[in-house]
Amino acid sequence: MTRDTNEIELIKEELVKRTSPTLTIYDIDANAELVHDILALKKKHNVLMLGHNYMEPLVFGLSDENEKGDSLGLSMSASKTDSEYIIFNGVPFMAETAKILNMSKRVFVADKSAGCSLADEFTPEDVLRLKELNPGVPVMTYINTYADVKAECDVCCTSANAQDIAMRMPGDSIIFVPDIYFAQNLKEELGDKKKIIYPNGNGDGVKGAICEVHEMFTLEDIRLVRDSFGIEKENPDGMIYVHWECKPEVLREADFFGSTTQIRKDIAQRVSEGSLKKAFIASECELTSNLMQEFPTVEFWTACYVRCQHMAKVTLKGIHDVLVAIDSGSDLSEYEILIDEEVARRANRSINKMMELSV
Numbered sequence: 001m002t003r004d005t006n007e008i009e010l011i012k013e014e015l016v017k018r019t020s021p022t023l024t025i026y027d028i029d030a031n032a033e034l035v036h037d038i039l040a041l042k043k044k045h046n047v048l049m050l051g052h053n054y055m056e057p058l059v060f061g062l063s064d065e066n067e068k069g070d071s072l073g074l075s076m077s078a079s080k081t082d083s084e085y086i087i088f089n090g091v092p093f094m095a096e097t098a099k100i101l102n103m104s105k106r107v108f109v110a111d112k113s114a115g116c117s118l119a120d121e122f123t124p125e126d127v128l129r130l131k132e133l134n135p136g137v138p139v140m141t142y143i144n145t146y147a148d149v150k151a152e153c154d155v156c157c158t159s160a161n162a163q164d165i166a167m168r169m170p171g172d173s174i175i176f177v178p179d180i181y182f183a184q185n186l187k188e189e190l191g192d193k194k195k196i197i198y199p200n201g202n203g204d205g206v207k208g209a210i211c212e213v214h215e216m217f218t219l220e221d222i223r224l225v226r227d228s229f230g231i232e233k234e235n236p237d238g239m240i241y242v243h244w245e246c247k248p249e250v251l252r253e254a255d256f257f258g259s260t261t262q263i264r265k266d267i268a269q270r271v272s273e274g275s276l277k278k279a280f281i282a283s284e285c286e287l288t289s290n291l292m293q294e295f296p297t298v299e300f301w302t303a304c305y306v307r308c309q310h311m312a313k314v315t316l317k318g319i320h321d322v323l324v325a326i327d328s329g330s331d332l333s334e335y336e337i338l339i340d341e342e343v344a345r346r347a348n349r350s351i352n353k354m355m356e357l358s359v
């Protein structure tokens, strides 16, 4: 590929502006040409490049503003595109949702072997077992599952709308899968308003799943951050943000808990009011890297050891390989997300039910 030296320098300048604990000058020098080539091929083939909030800054920066966000928001963007090709920079269960909503489009991921501890450890048989034990109780699945699990459930939810969707489903109980901590947190929030049934691995024989990344945060960690970073409780100058997938005691200690999008919105609101000076986010480390770039007036503390090994499999090189295969007309099966039509139709019903209840 021909490269204009000025263009490469411009890309480097742009990258240097990104304030991030995981992006060094060395990374920028080593990757500027690759970033240039990816952006050129993206443009040439009119590729929609969706970037999940947990992508490392160099990968996240390949996406335009309207191509960034959480898994459902990105899939919704995918449903509106006129691009023939969609590259989803995230893990396969996320790309599956984009495919379900756009069966006529071709959806790719850089590494199909990238998993997710929530999605990988929960099966359609687990849903059937829970239904058998709780006849007539609707099943709500967190979006972090594969299409075959969604196909067996009544409704889908995200971390942003789980409470609302649970309340809008009929009956006084709901089965929530697969995330055990999220279920316990929902149970605590909803109290007597709705009974949350979730896999517990004892009487039901279904063990459920946990996000191996958010599980790493302990109550001691949060208290240590509060003390050493000087974030006092009920002081709007400093905030500890925690994701729904963390342990219940970690949520209780937080100043705010929610989805990545809700956390981002709260930061934006506080920054616009001039109140937020420092923040710690108990979530995937690269979320903080990307927020640091977006909100340079806030001092963030980050836990760089808390990195999702699955998300980290999505690299510039992998994305470049997908684009080169598209450009050369090669076989794309190594990257393409394919879903059985009937499974996709039934999974789409769960997603549509969530949309219907969200309006």
Ligand code: SF4
Pocket (backbone or CB within 6 Å): 091, 115, 116, 117, 118, 119, 144, 211, 212, 213, 214, 284, 308, 309, 310, 311
């Ligand atoms: S951060 Fe957790 S939920 Fe997200 S992909 Fe990684 S393991 Fe799955």
